[in-house]
Amino acid sequence: MTALLDIADLSKLYPLRRGLLATLRGGEAPMLRAVDGVSLRLAAGEIVAIVGESGSGKTTTGKLVTLQEQPTSGTIRFEGRDVLGLRGAELKDYRRRVQMIFQNPYEALDPRYTILRTIVEPLEIHGVGTPGERKDVAEAMLAKVDLRPTSRFANRYPADLSGGQLQRVAIARALVLGPKLVIADEPVSMLDVSVRAGVMNLMLSLSAELGLASLYITHDLAVARAMSTRIAVMYLGAVVEEGPTETLVSGAAHPYTRLLVGAVPEHRAGSRRARVRLTGEATSVSSKPTGCRFAPRCPRAQAVCTTSVPAPVRIGEGHWSACHFADEVAVGG
Amino acid sequence: MTGNLFRALASRAPFWISAAIIVAAAVIALLAPFLPLADPNAMEGAPYSPPGAEHWLGTDNFGRDILSRLIWGTRLAFTVALVSSAIASLLGIVLGSIAGYFGGPVDAVLSRAFEVFLLIPSFFLVLLIVALFGSNIAYTMVAIALTTWPRSARIMRAQVLSLKQRTYVQAARAVGASNTHVLLRHVVPNGLGPIVTDATILMGLAILTEAGLSFLGLGDQNAVSWGRMIFEGQRQLRLAPWMSFFPGLSLLLLVAAFNLLGDGLNQALSPQLRRLANRVTPRKPLDLSAAEAEPTPAAPMIAVRDLAMSYAIGTQALRAVDGVSFSLAKGESLGVVGESGCGKSSLGAAILQVLAPNARLEAGDVSIAGRPVLRDGHTVRVDGKPVVDALRWKDASIIFQSAMNALNPVMTIERQLSEAYRLHRPEATAEQARARIGEVFELIGIPIGRLSAYPHELSGGMRQRVMIALSLLHAPGLVIADEPTTALDVLVQDQILGEIDALRRRMGLSLILISHDMGAVAETCDRVAVMYAGEFVEIAPTDVIFDAPRHPYTVALLSSLPSVTGPRKPLTSIPGETPSLTEPITGCRFAARCGRSTALCREQAPPRHVAGAGHEVLCHFPVGEAAP
Numbered sequence: 001m002t003a004l005l006d007i008a009d010l011s012k013l014y015p016l017r018r019g020l021l022a023t024l025r026g027g028e029a030p031m032l033r034a035v036d037g038v039s040l041r042l043a044a045g046e047i048v049a050i051v052g053e054s055g056s057g058k059t060t061t062g063k064l065v066t067l068q069e070q071p072t073s074g075t076i077r078f079e080g081r082d083v084l085g086l087r088g089a090e091l092k093d094y095r096r097r098v099q100m101i102f103q104n105p106y107e108a109l110d111p112r113y114t115i116l117r118t119i120v121e122p123l124e125i126h127g128v129g130t131p132g133e134r135k136d137v138a139e140a141m142l143a144k145v146d147l148r149p150t151s152r153f154a155n156r157y158p159a160d161l162s163g164g165q166l167q168r169v170a171i172a173r174a175l176v177l178g179p180k181l182v183i184a185d186e187p188v189s190m191l192d193v194s195v196r197a198g199v200m201n202l203m204l205s206l207s208a209e210l211g212l213a214s215l216y217i218t219h220d221l222a223v224a225r226a227m228s229t230r231i232a233v234m235y236l237g238a239v240v241e242e243g244p245t246e247t248l249v250s251g252a253a254h255p256y257t258r259l260l261v262g263a264v265p266e267h268r269a270g271s272r273r274a275r276v277r278l279t280g281e282a283t284s285v286s287s288k289p290t291g292c293r294f295a296p297r298c299p300r301a302q303a304v305c306t307t308s309v310p311a312p313v314r315i316g317e318g319h320w321s322a323c324h325f326a327d328e329v330a331v332g333g
Numbered sequence: 334m335t336g337n338l339f340r341a342l343a344s345r346a347p348f349w350i351s352a353a354i355i356v357a358a359a360v361i362a363l364l365a366p367f368l369p370l371a372d373p374n375a376m377e378g379a380p381y382s383p384p385g386a387e388h389w390l391g392t393d394n395f396g397r398d399i400l401s402r403l404i405w406g407t408r409l410a411f412t413v414a415l416v417s418s419a420i421a422s423l424l425g426i427v428l429g430s431i432a433g434y435f436g437g438p439v440d441a442v443l444s445r446a447f448e449v450f451l452l453i454p455s456f457f458l459v460l461l462i463v464a465l466f467g468s469n470i471a472y473t474m475v476a477i478a479l480t481t482w483p484r485s486a487r488i489m490r491a492q493v494l495s496l497k498q499r500t501y502v503q504a505a506r507a508v509g510a511s512n513t514h515v516l517l518r519h520v521v522p523n524g525l526g527p528i529v530t531d532a533t534i535l536m537g538l539a540i541l542t543e544a545g546l547s548f549l550g551l552g553d554q555n556a557v558s559w560g561r562m563i564f565e566g567q568r569q570l571r572l573a574p575w576m577s578f579f580p581g582l583s584l585l586l587l588v589a590a591f592n593l594l595g596d597g598l599n600q601a602l603s604p605q606l607r608r609l610a611n612r613v614t615p616r617k618p619l620d621l622s623a624a625e626a627e628p629t630p631a632a633p634m635i636a637v638r639d640l641a642m643s644y645a646i647g648t649q650a651l652r653a654v655d656g657v658s659f660s661l662a663k664g665e666s667l668g669v670v671g672e673s674g675c676g677k678s679s680l681g682a683a684i685l686q687v688l689a690p691n692a693r694l695e696a697g698d699v700s701i702a703g704r705p706v707l708r709d710g711h712t713v714r715v716d717g718k719p720v721v722d723a724l725r726w727k728d729a730s731i732i733f734q735s736a737m738n739a740l741n742p743v744m745t746i747e748r749q750l751s752e753a754y755r756l757h758r759p760e761a762t763a764e765q766a767r768a769r770i771g772e773v774f775e776l777i778g779i780p781i782g783r784l785s786a787y788p789h790e791l792s793g794g795m796r797q798r799v800m801i802a803l804s805l806l807h808a809p810g811l812v813i814a815d816e817p818t819t820a821l822d823v824l825v826q827d828q829i830l831g832e833i834d835a836l837r838r839r840m841g842l843s844l845i846l847i848s849h850d851m852g853a854v855a856e857t858c859d860r861v862a863v864m865y866a867g868e869f870v871e872i873a874p875t876d877v878i879f880d881a882p883r884h885p886y887t888v889a890l891l892s893s894l895p896s897v898t899g900p901r902k903p904l905t906s907i908p909g910e911t912p913s914l915t916e917p918i919t920g921c922r923f924a925a926r927c928g929r930s931t932a933l934c935r936e937q938a939p940p941r942h943v944a945g946a947g948h949e950v951l952c953h954f955p956v957g958e959a960a961p
Contacts, residue, residue: 053822066507095509107500110519121518122508162910173508192672193849194926197893198906219823226895226904249897263827264897265852 002080003041004213005065005181010038010074012060030287034060036237037074042213044180047204049216049228049245051260057237058217062183065215066100067091078181096126099174103186105166109158109173115142116154119173126177141172145202164195168202175206182207185217200226221264225249230318233257236293243319253313253321253330256294292324300325348597351590358587362408371398373405373557381573391575393565403579405557410587413474413543414536420478422532425485426521432486433493434516444490447483455480455542456551463551470553473546477539484535485528492524499523530598537591544584559584612690613645618719619711626715632703634811634843635684635729636660640697641710642683649915652695653679655867663810666837666844668854668875671864674911677847678734680864681813684845685731686712686721701729702810727757730804732797734816739800740788746799747784754806773802776839777832794825801833805840812837813845818853830857851894855879860947863887866912866922873948883944883955885927921953929954 013031035057042048052058063069065076067083076083078094086094102108109118119138123129129137142150145168158166167187174182184203188196204227207214216227224231225245232242233256241254252258292298295305304324313326323329361368371377371388378392385391390399432443459476466472496502497520505515540559546552547560559580566577642654653676661667671677682688684699686706699707706713706721713720725731733739741749747770754766761769774781777798788796797817804812814833818826834857837844848854854861855875862872863884871884882888889907909926912918921927924934934953942950 053824068503068507092509095507100504100507102500102504104500108504110501110505110523112522121505121510125508125510125514164910170504173504177508192911193851193890194672194893194907195910196906197895197904198908200895201904201906220895221823222895222897225897225901246901259824261897263823265827265830265850265856266896266898 003077004044004046004079005040005042005215006075006077006080007038007040007061007065008075008077010061010064010076011036011072012057012064012069013072033237033288035064035071038234038237038239040232040239040242042181042215045207045211045213046230047207047214047216047228048230048232049218049224050232050234050239051218051221051224052234053219055236056234058219058234059185061234062100062185062215062217066098066183067094068100092126096122096177097179098181098183099177099179101167101170101174101182101184101187104190105163105170106158106190108170109166111158114155114157115147115161115169118158118169119176122173122177128177138172138176141176142169144175144206145169145172146198147172162195163191164199167191167199171199171203171206175210175212178210179212181213181215183215183217186219187216188223189218189220203227221249221260233260238293238322240294240323241321243315243321244317247316247319251330251332253315253319253326254294254323255298255300255325255329257321258329259299292322300329345597345601347593348601351593351597354586354590355594358407358583358590359411361404362411365404365408368404370401370404373397373402381569383573384575390579391573393562393573393576394569399562399575399579402557402562403559403583406559406562406580407583407587409470409556409558410540410543410584413470413477414539414591417474417477417481417539418532418535420475421482421535422485422528424478424482425487426489426525426528428482429486429489430493430516430521430524433490434497434512434520436494440490443486447486447490450480450483453480456546456549459546459551468551468553470556473543473552474539477542481535481538485531488527488531489524492527493520496520496524526602527599530595530602533591533598534595537588537595540584540591541588613693615688615693616695616711618714619708620714620717621705623715626705626713626720628703629700630703632700633660634663634665634702635845636698636700637684638698640680640683640699640707641695642679642688643693643695644679644689645691645693646915651915652867653692653914654683655914657697657864657867657869659862659869659872661811661843661845663843664837664841665860666842666846666858668858668861669845669847669864670849670851670854670861672849672911674914675864676867676914677849677864678815681731681815681845681847684813685725685729686719687725687731726753726804726809727807728809729811729813730807730809732800732804732812732814732817734819740796742788745785745787746791750784750799750803750806753803757807769806770802773805776805776836777802793821794829797821797825797829798832801829801836805836808840809842811843811845813847815847816849817846819849826853833857851891863890866918867914868922868951869949870923870951871949873945877945877948881957883942883948883950883957884923884952885929885956886923888956889926921951929956 012035013033016030016032038061040048050058050061060069064071071084078098083094116135116138119141120134123134123137128134139150139154142153147153147165147168161169188199191199200223206212216224218224228245230243231245231248232239233254234240235256241248241252241257248257249261252261289309291306291308292310295301298305310322310324312320312322314320315326315330321329374397376395376397378388378396378398380392380394380396382388382392388398388400390403392398428443432440455477458480459473462472462476502515502519505519543552543558544560544563547558548564550564552558552561562580563577566573569576637660638658640654640657641652643650643652657680659667669677669680683694686694694707694710696710697707698709701724704720704724706724750770751763751766754769755761770784771781779795779798779802783791783795791799817833818829821829830853836842846854846857858875860872861875861878862869863886865886871878871882871887878887879891882891889905892905893907895904907926912922912925920935920937921930921939924930927934939951939953942952942955944950944955
């Protein structure tokens with residue numbers, strides 16, 4: 001089976017500023033390894049979540065796939081074709097089939113555009129239909145994202161709508177061109193709890209109805225669990241564990257994932273658990289790591305963890321973990 | 334949007350006066366050819382006639398009518414103002430946008446060009462033009478435009494630089510829009526505001542420059558200009574002061590009007606300045622004698638009754654906290670959960686009276702450690718000093734969400750903490766302060782070596798720990814933590830919540846944890862209050878809130894949350910939106926979104942229903958009773 005999206009060994013390095021003296025002294029310039037050798041495959045219609053903390057490179061990965069940023073190395077294939085070499089009409093066609101939903105709905109819509117015009121614009125850019133047809137398609141889309149009656153919303157401006165409604169508009173705009181893949185970067189993290197579930201359910205039902213594949217980027221493991229069938233956990237630019245959602249949540253095989261699962265506070269009485277004492281915070285990597293990235297914070301790190309980069313260990317069907325002790329961790333260690 | 338702008342301008346007299354002056358002058362200038370005026374260049378009157386019936390403003394040395402010349406001069410002033418500021422703005426918009434949008438070498442070259450043009454004095458440029466081509470009003474206008482456009486260009490460049498980072502601009506690109514499309518449809522239209530504002534100031538500047546040039550004899554010799562009139566008048570200042578007085582006054586009025594108009598627009602468009610305009614006068618404080626403010630023995634750590642606070646938003650009042658009551662014993666912890674805008678942060682600020690300029694305490698009583706700090710909405714003072722000021726930090730402290738904003742970036746951590754310590758204990762020496770800071774750091778797990786660091790040298794989690802240390806310096810009995818971990822990553826959040834919890838147990842602290850995160854509250858608090866639209870709709874022991882909630886909002890909120898370790902269940906959403914708190918609300922605030930609501934709910938405010946020990950519900954038909 002060819003994957004819909006096939007990312008292989010993708011990296012994005014940003015040069016770090018250094019002082020005049022260091023520049024004069026020469027040597028290798030320090031680079032921020034925002035994304036460092038990420039590989040990921042998505043089948044048509046599949047929803048994969050990328051979970052990670054700030055600085056894990058999850059957002060940059062999304063930007064690379066939507067070509068908002070050029071990767072330093074690696075390949076991105078969409079329906080078997082290399083995406084990075086696309087130019088002109090082919091590039092425009094790719095942009096049509098791969099859409100993006102952004103985190104901040106208050107910022108994602110032009111304040112001077114009415115809601116209807118916002119949704120019509122992508123159709124205009126791609127020259128779809130006549131002006132009348134575009135308007136009809138856009139109105140149908142508004143109804144699809146439950147902004148009904150559409151006449152109540154069509155001619156209003158973003159400033160008149162709430163966060164949840166704005167995110168529905170953003171979803172409508174992303175879907176109006178009939179994409180095959182949607183990259184959603186924390187689409188509900190800025191929404192209030194009471195409207196969050198509505199937007200999540202909407203995305204799930206539309207994905208099923210339209211056969212959409214999604215790359216769902218989030219810091220929230222609970223949201224990732226509700227939204228995806230597979231989860232990739234990123235830490236400091238690299239995927240450290242990947243697996244089917246339920247397997248990963250209940251039987252994580254990487255110490256970082258284990259900690260992450262344990263750190264999410266549960267909204268149940270008496271839910272306080274014994275905490276693993278964890279030291280330090282994630283610090284960005286500026287040179288090629290010689291060992292495991294998580295070793296400095298890992299409660300079970302051994303000597304080998306700082307001297308050798310762990311290779312992915314296969315745990316089960318579609319489940320692997322980049323940890324020297326993956327097998328032990330997986331059985332609950 | 335236009336409506337908002339209009340409202341923001343409505344209360345500004347200088348703006349409307351200057352607008353009226355400009356409109357009146359413009360009408361006169363437009364009508365000049367149709368008014369029964371003498372020919373401005375005709376030398377018909379007697380020279381040096383003072384203002385009188387025949388020549389209202391007198392005549393000049395050639396016997397020309399001053400009124401007529403003044404009005405024709407207005408025409409010239411407007412022409413110069415409009416044409417040169419239009420040229421300057423247009424050039425500025427085009428070149429500034431290109432520089433800002435494309436950046437890199439394009440920006441580098443254009444930015445240097447802006448700077449070079451800014452350095453050319455307009456007088457020098459006009460001198461050059463006059464020397465080369467002769468004097469002509471068109472050349473003057475072009476010269477003025479050429480020396481002022483870099484100002485617009487720099488404004489536009491800055492606008493575009495910030496706009497191109499906006500998500501909606503990136504969104505348009507991601508959808509496949511071309512650079513031209515993005516620039517013309519999304520970036521430029523959104524960046525024009527300040528350019529328009531600045532154009533009015535440019536107009537004033539242009540009029541002044543033209544007058545100055547004419548005064549020096551560099552203007553168009555054939556045009557009737559105020560500057561030229563002043564120039565001709567100044568030689569006859571004693572003989573015929575009216576010759577220069579009237580054009581001088583007109584010049585002053587019109588230029589001042591343009592500048593005030595620009596200022597007014599600028600203020601109306603700038604949110605920071607607009608917020609200041611909403612400053613409210615607080616209610617009168619209540620002075621008590623020291624004896625009256627003595628602590629009540631055996632009082633709870635904090636008692637709050639019917640507390641209400643509002644914000645002035647334009648001409649409206651938003652009741653953010655509306656009748657909240659609770660009390661907290663020593664060592665007890667209360668979680669306040671709710672969605673954004675429900676008033677939970679305002680509640681924390683209202684309790685300790687840390688108020689925004691547009692916030693006002695409206696009603697209620699608050700006492701901390703038995704001492705009254707608020708009575709009937711009036712701040713309690715003893716000897717002219719608010720009691721709460723003496724209690725804040727020493728007996729009750731607050732931890733804010735954004736640690737970076739709360740710390741001074743140019744002072745070391747040690748100095749900030751030491752100052753905070755000695756502020757309330759002036760007798761303490763630097764060594765004593767240091768010793769206490771050391772104790773607190775050890776308690777929270779900050780390496781003592783970090784004391785000499787500046788805030789930016791610390792990680793987010795470490796900064797938040799410093800804020801917690803600050804709040805614990807004086808060993809207060811009560812700590813209010815307002816979203817203390819929201820900006821942090823989940824692993825760090827977990828640690829800090831754990832540390833707050835451990836500290837509370839060890840030191841017998843009373844804690845109010847304000848959070849949008851039900852999970853954070855569930856793990857840390859004895860009791861939980863659910864806040865909705867300014868009210869506590871339900872308050873109960875933590876296990877009761879989660880296991881047997883009675884308010885329909887609490888129930889709905891809990892079933893809309895995804896879980897990591899619990900059973901995977903479909904999420905239910907709450908329809909509708911939270912009500913606006915600037916409008917009066919009749920009946921239950923949740924009625925419009927509630928599946929159980931009836932006519933009664935929409936008409937009558939719900940009663941406070943006691944559902945069990947320490948369990949109160951603000952509902953006509955609590956969940957678990959027979960449905961209506």
